[in-house]
Amino acid sequence: MTQDGTRPVEIDTSKPHPARIYDYLLGGKDNYEVDRQAGDQLAAVAPEVWISVRANRGFLQRAVRHVIxxxxxxxxxxxxxxxxxxxVHEIAQEAEADVRVAYVDNDPIVKAHADALLNRAGTTSxxxxxxxxxxxxxxxxxxRRIIDFDQPVALFLVAILHFIRDAEEPERIVATLRDALPAGSFLVLSHATDDFAERSAAQAIYNNATASMNLRPRARVERFFEGFELVEPGLVQVPFWRPESTPPEGSAQIGFYGAVGVKKA
Incomplete structure (x- = not known):
C-alpha cells in the first residue's frame, strides 16, 4: 500500500505516455524504452521538438515569477x-516562501513521483x-485545503490542453475553471500548434500513446483566454514570451504558443 492507502501503481510500459515522452525530451530519467522510441520518432519528423520542450519549460518558469x-x-x-x-513550487517559494501550490494530474504515476517529493501536510500538495x-x-x-478561491489564484494549464480532444470540449473545461477564480486571478497556458510547420506525422505518433495530440491554430488557442485580459506580449511562441536572454537558434519554428492572462472584474 502507498502512504495514502491506495494500491501501488501498475505502470503500463506497452504504450508511450505523453508525460514520460516529455520527461525524456527534457533529459529526465522517469521514462521507458517505449517512451524513448516515441521521443526519437517525434524528433525525426519534428526536429525542433528538443528545443521546443525546453522553451516551454522556460516559459513556465518565467510565468511563475511573473504571477508571484x-x-x-x-x-x-x-x-x-x-x-x-x-x-513550480520551488520557483515560486524561492521568490516568496508563503506561496501555496496545488498540483493536479490524472495519472497515478505522476502522483506517486510527486508524493515522494512533497510534504502534503504543508503548503504544497x-x-x-x-x-x-x-x-x-x-x-x-x-x-480546497491549499487554495482559497476567494483570493486570486494563478491557474496553470501548461502543455496539457492539446491532449484534450475537441469532443471533450476544451473551451468548456477552461471556462469552468475560470468561473471558479476571483477577479485578479491569472491563467498561464501553453498549447502545441502546427501553424509553423506541417506536423501530421508528429501528431500521428501520439495515436499509439495513452493520449492523442490535438494541434490547434492561434485563433483557437486565443479562445481559451475568453474572460481574461492578456498581458504583454500577448499570445506568442513560448520562447518569445518575455525572454530573459536571446532565444535559441530555430525558435521561430517552435510549435508552442504561450500567454498569460488576468481575469477581468
Missing part, C-alpha cells in the same frame, strides 16, 4: 506532469483528478 511578482500567492497547476526540478472533469478539480477537498 504580481502579488499572487496561490498556484493551481493542472496537468503538472512528472516533476522536473526546478518545479498533489491531487489525483482529471482535467476533463473540471468541477472535480476545483471541488477536491485537498485542492
Amino acid at each position: 511578482d504580481s502579488g499572487v500567492r496561490q498556484i493551481l497547476d493542472v496537468g503538472t506532469g512528472l516533476p522536473t526540478s526546478p518545479n 498533489i491531487v489525483l483528478a482529471d482535467l476533463r472533469d473540471p468541477k472535480s478539480v476545483v471541488e477536491h477537498p485537498e485542492v
Whole structure:
C-alpha cells in the first residue's frame, strides 16, 4: 500500500505516455524504452521538438515569477506532469516562501513521483483528478485545503490542453475553471500548434500513446483566454514570451504558443 492507502501503481510500459515522452525530451530519467522510441520518432519528423520542450519549460518558469511578482500567492497547476526540478513550487517559494501550490494530474504515476517529493501536510500538495472533469478539480477537498478561491489564484494549464480532444470540449473545461477564480486571478497556458510547420506525422505518433495530440491554430488557442485580459506580449511562441536572454537558434519554428492572462472584474 502507498502512504495514502491506495494500491501501488501498475505502470503500463506497452504504450508511450505523453508525460514520460516529455520527461525524456527534457533529459529526465522517469521514462521507458517505449517512451524513448516515441521521443526519437517525434524528433525525426519534428526536429525542433528538443528545443521546443525546453522553451516551454522556460516559459513556465518565467510565468511563475511573473504571477508571484504580481502579488499572487496561490498556484493551481493542472496537468503538472512528472516533476522536473526546478518545479513550480520551488520557483515560486524561492521568490516568496508563503506561496501555496496545488498540483493536479490524472495519472497515478505522476502522483506517486510527486508524493515522494512533497510534504502534503504543508503548503504544497498533489491531487489525483482529471482535467476533463473540471468541477472535480476545483471541488477536491485537498485542492480546497491549499487554495482559497476567494483570493486570486494563478491557474496553470501548461502543455496539457492539446491532449484534450475537441469532443471533450476544451473551451468548456477552461471556462469552468475560470468561473471558479476571483477577479485578479491569472491563467498561464501553453498549447502545441502546427501553424509553423506541417506536423501530421508528429501528431500521428501520439495515436499509439495513452493520449492523442490535438494541434490547434492561434485563433483557437486565443479562445481559451475568453474572460481574461492578456498581458504583454500577448499570445506568442513560448520562447518569445518575455525572454530573459536571446532565444535559441530555430525558435521561430517552435510549435508552442504561450500567454498569460488576468481575469477581468
